[in-house]
Amino acid sequence: MAGFEGFEDRHKEVFREEARELLSELEGSLLELEEDPENTELIERIFRAMHTIKGSGAMAGFDEIVSFTHELETAFDLVRDKKVPVTKELIGITLTSRDILRDMLEGTAGSSAGQAAQEIISNLKHIIPEFPCSGSKKVQPHGINEKALCLPGEEKALTYRIRFRPNQDIFKIGTNPSFLIDELRALGDCMVIAQIDSIPVLSEFDFEACYLYWDFILTTSHGVNAIKDVFIFVENSSELKIEVIDDGLSQSPDYKKIGEILLEKGDVSAEDLRKALRQRRNIGSIMVESGLVEQGKLTSALAEQQYIREKRKQFKEAEAAASVRVPSRKLDVLADLVGELVTLQARLNQFSLTENDSELVAIAEGVERLTDDLRENIMSVRLIPISTVFSKLKRVVRDLSSELGKEIELEIEGGETELDKSLIEKISDPLMHIIRNSIDHGIEPPAGREALGKPRKGTIILHVFHSGASVLIQVRDDGKGLDAEAIRTKAIDKGLIPPGVEIEGKDIYQLIFASGLSTANEVTKISGRGVGMDVVRKNIDALRGTVEVESWKGKGTCVTIRVPLTLAIIDGLLVKIADDHFVIPLSIVEECVELTRSETVGTNSRHIANVRGEIIPYIDLRDIFGIGGTPPEIEQIVITQTDGRKVGFLVDSVVGETQTVIKALGSTFKKVDWISGATILGDGTVALIIAASHIMKLWEEQGAQRTACKAE
Amino acid sequence: MFEYRFEDLNHATVLSLSGELTLDEAISDLRNVLLEKLSHADNIVINLDGIKAIDLSVLQLFCSAHRMALTSGKSLSLSSYPTLFMKAVRNVGLSSLVCRNDIWRAECLWPELSMLPGEN
Numbered sequence: 001m002a003g004f005e006g007f008e009d010r011h012k013e014v015f016r017e018e019a020r021e022l023l024s025e026l027e028g029s030l031l032e033l034e035e036d037p038e039n040t041e042l043i044e045r046i047f048r049a050m051h052t053i054k055g056s057g058a059m060a061g062f063d064e065i066v067s068f069t070h071e072l073e074t075a076f077d078l079v080r081d082k083k084v085p086v087t088k089e090l091i092g093i094t095l096t097s098r099d100i101l102r103d104m105l106e107g108t109a110g111s112s113a114g115q116a117a118q119e120i121i122s123n124l125k126h127i128i129p130e131f132p133c134s135g136s137k138k139v140q141p142h143g144i145n146e147k148a149l150c151l152p153g154e155e156k157a158l159t160y161r162i163r164f165r166p167n168q169d170i171f172k173i174g175t176n177p178s179f180l181i182d183e184l185r186a187l188g189d190c191m192v193i194a195q196i197d198s199i200p201v202l203s204e205f206d207f208e209a210c211y212l213y214w215d216f217i218l219t220t221s222h223g224v225n226a227i228k229d230v231f232i233f234v235e236n237s238s239e240l241k242i243e244v245i246d247d248g249l250s251q252s253p254d255y256k257k258i259g260e261i262l263l264e265k266g267d268v269s270a271e272d273l274r275k276a277l278r279q280r281r282n283i284g285s286i287m288v289e290s291g292l293v294e295q296g297k298l299t300s301a302l303a304e305q306q307y308i309r310e311k312r313k314q315f316k317e318a319e320a321a322a323s324v325r326v327p328s329r330k331l332d333v334l335a336d337l338v339g340e341l342v343t344l345q346a347r348l349n350q351f352s353l354t355e356n357d358s359e360l361v362a363i364a365e366g367v368e369r370l371t372d373d374l375r376e377n378i379m380s381v382r383l384i385p386i387s388t389v390f391s392k393l394k395r396v397v398r399d400l401s402s403e404l405g406k407e408i409e410l411e412i413e414g415g416e417t418e419l420d421k422s423l424i425e426k427i428s429d430p431l432m433h434i435i436r437n438s439i440d441h442g443i444e445p446p447a448g449r450e451a452l453g454k455p456r457k458g459t460i461i462l463h464v465f466h467s468g469a470s471v472l473i474q475v476r477d478d479g480k481g482l483d484a485e486a487i488r489t490k491a492i493d494k495g496l497i498p499p500g501v502e503i504e505g506k507d508i509y510q511l512i513f514a515s516g517l518s519t520a521n522e523v524t525k526i527s528g529r530g531v532g533m534d535v536v537r538k539n540i541d542a543l544r545g546t547v548e549v550e551s552w553k554g555k556g557t558c559v560t561i562r563v564p565l566t567l568a569i570i571d572g573l574l575v576k577i578a579d580d581h582f583v584i585p586l587s588i589v590e591e592c593v594e595l596t597r598s599e600t601v602g603t604n605s606r607h608i609a610n611v612r613g614e615i616i617p618y619i620d621l622r623d624i625f626g627i628g629g630t631p632p633e634i635e636q637i638v639i640t641q642t643d644g645r646k647v648g649f650l651v652d653s654v655v656g657e658t659q660t661v662i663k664a665l666g667s668t669f670k671k672v673d674w675i676s677g678a679t680i681l682g683d684g685t686v687a688l689i690i691a692a693s694h695i696m697k698l699w700e701e702q703g704a705q706r707t708a709c710k711a712e
Numbered sequence: 713m714f715e716y717r718f719e720d721l722n723h724a725t726v727l728s729l730s731g732e733l734t735l736d737e738a739i740s741d742l743r744n745v746l747l748e749k750l751s752h753a754d755n756i757v758i759n760l761d762g763i764k765a766i767d768l769s770v771l772q773l774f775c776s777a778h779r780m781a782l783t784s785g786k787s788l789s790l791s792s793y794p795t796l797f798m799k800a801v802r803n804v805g806l807s808s809l810v811c812r813n814d815i816w817r818a819e820c821l822w823p824e825l826s827m828l829p830g831e832n
Binding site: 171176177178181182191192193194196199200201202203205207208210211212214299303 | 735739740743746747750767768769772773775776777779780783803804805806807809
């Protein structure tokens with residue numbers, strides 16, 4: 001029994017995961033439909049999401065969800081049939097319904113969800129006069145849907161039942177039914193059953209007559225016209241009946257009963273069927289024995305039943321094989337294991353080189369190739385499109401703008417850009433916060449915008465794109481922009497900058513990420529307390545990302561978040577200072593140049609290198625990490641580019657490229673923000689991964705202090 | 713062209729057919745031959761080993777002859793199922809599964825073929 005309960009729990013959990021995705025899709029589609037109410041494809045998508053939630057929910061035992069979704073589905077069925085128009089009100093009610101369904105799913109609302117659902121249903125009845133009374137339509141989650149639910153333009157395979165009874169003179173007009181059968185078979189999976197009950201005994205046999213007729217079950221995506229085309233030259237003189245018997249959407253592996261099939265085909269009358277049913281035995285045999293139906297017709301019905309069951313089984317299996325739902329923690333474990341493998345493989349490589357054994361080197365190279373492939377594959381499995389968080393953002397824009405009486409449009413570019421799943425989860429909240437700020441403080445009310453000569457409707461553009469091994473997420477609005485002077489005043493008030501210190505350009509805007517700084521005159525429930533942007537910064541820092549703000553007074557603000565593609569493994573450049581190893585992320589490395597002792601004499605402590613005429617400042621990592629000893633005669637400057645600036649890092653030597661499995665440093669090193677992690681090298685030693693942008697900041701601060709000290 | 717040959721054995725009359733058993737080439741003659749033999753012989757065995765083609769007009773003729781034999785208490789059967797014959801039977805969807813009743817099905821001319829695509 002415990003085993004069954006475990007199975008049931010797993011089943012419920014699988015449904016929850018599926019339903020969460022469907023609810024998110026539902027939300028996105030509803031918001032899109034609000035913009036484009038005539039879009040039938042969206043209506044179908046919404047209907048299909050509801051239908052799947054209902055069907056799967058019934059199987060997992062979520063009765064409350066099933067009956068509520070059924071009511072929503074009924075409403076959207078009317079929309080689908082164009083009996084009810086798509087209005088803002090309908091979208092609003094459906095969006096609230098979606099939230100109730102989420103609460104029901106997570107069990108967060110308790111009994112109040114049922115009450116809320118009832119309110120929704122009465123609201124639906126109020127706005128849709130055609131809405132049928134509850135219970136008038138039986139919930140049939142397992143039944144076959146009468147309407148094909150495929151999207152327009154999508155070629156879906158349907159299964160047809162065809163009866164073809166040619167005119168007996170078909171041979172005389174030069175047509176051989178065999179050829180028609182061949183043509184039909186060419187359209188898809190086809191089952192052919194010849195009916196022989198019209199064949200007379202030999203003495204009455206006309207050798208020029210065709211006595212055979214056929215039942216076909218055909219699964220094809222070519223459509224009914226392609227089937228009709230096969231019979232085009234004999235259609236008028238023959239009996240031809242084509243019916244759709246399976247739309248491929250049914251979740252149930254079962255199919256109609258034999259009696260039902262025979263009745264549908266007209267091979268038995270309702271009265272005869274009732275008679276046979278009364279005997280409560282195998283209905284097929286009874287009807288054949290009592291001469292109510294031909295054996296051929298029964299065989300045909302049995303074959304149809306078996307065919308559809310088989311097809312549904314195949315479809316289920318194919319669907320299961322095409323995608324597997326795996327909990328993301330399993331992927332995390334897999335990624336960790338691959339990380340360990342990468343480390344071990346690096347050790348193997350190093351060992352094989354020291355042993356000077358060509359066979360061992362060949363094996364190590366083979367293992368390296370496989371490990372690389374494995375790593376890439378695991379990483380790609382973890383990548384999902386960032387658009388998965390967009391429906392949440394669209395909803396925020398919709399709800400907040402209507403609450404604040406603003407008109408705002410959210411434009412999304414690059415939603416297909418893929419990012420590591422764990423990154424997407426962590427980026428969602430900071431993004432939401434930035435957008436809330438744009439809505440609350442950035443975009444002006446419609447009248448205010450008009451007075452400024454701007455369009456009534458404000459725009460927030462969310463642009464996501466790849467840049468090297470990073471992903472850039474930009475949130476740009478056409479609102480009033482940040483008030484640099486107000487930020488400065490507030491920062492001085494809060495003691496964040498000393499009075500009289502000049503901070504220019506982008507740097508002034510970076511102050512908005514300082515804790516407690518808000519320039520909003522009034523605190524709303526949405527934002528304005530100055531709590532939030534500092535959390536945004538912390539969250540993005542934790543992802544080894546950066547966040548920058550640009551603003552143009554009266555024109556708008558642009559917040560750019562840069563995050564690495566993945567959190568687990570990066571390509572790095574391994575460098576050495578004395579006996580310590582460090583890793584610089586390869587994505588920021590531009591080139592390496594030598595620096596001889598004599599070259600440093602001229603520039604002294606100014607740490608400036610002349611690279612082919614270009615002056616590039618460099619940071620001595622030996623200083624930063626407080627490593628003693630004497631540097632070698634020839635050092636290396638690793639030139640990097642971060643945030644549009646070129647900066648070099650001075651090291652003793654460059655070891656080479658390495659695949660770096662990032663290990664967190666633990667809470668002890670939480671405040672050491674110029675190291676983003678550590679990695680274990682092939683020989684088992686630990687190398688620190690440097691956080692270039694933080695080191696630059698630290699170095700600049702130290703430089704400012706040095707300058708201040710000198711001045712004193 | 714089609715040819716036929718009779719051979720009377722102890723318990724059966726074997727009708728060996730060869731060539732093309734089709735509507736154009738054989739149907740008329742074959743009907744007459746079978747009709748004539750069924751009026752004399754009690755047990756006819758048809759040998760199809762020498763055939764080069766067979767179409768559905770001939771298949772339904774065999775079915776008709778078989779019915780006549782059964783209704784007059786005689787026997788008509790096939791000695792073997794050559795590949796070419798099996799292909800034609802499968803193609804037009806004939807199978808003993810559609811035979812009218814249990815007695816006839818037990819003696820049905822056609823092999824018991826499943827109709828599901830990809831089987832047999």
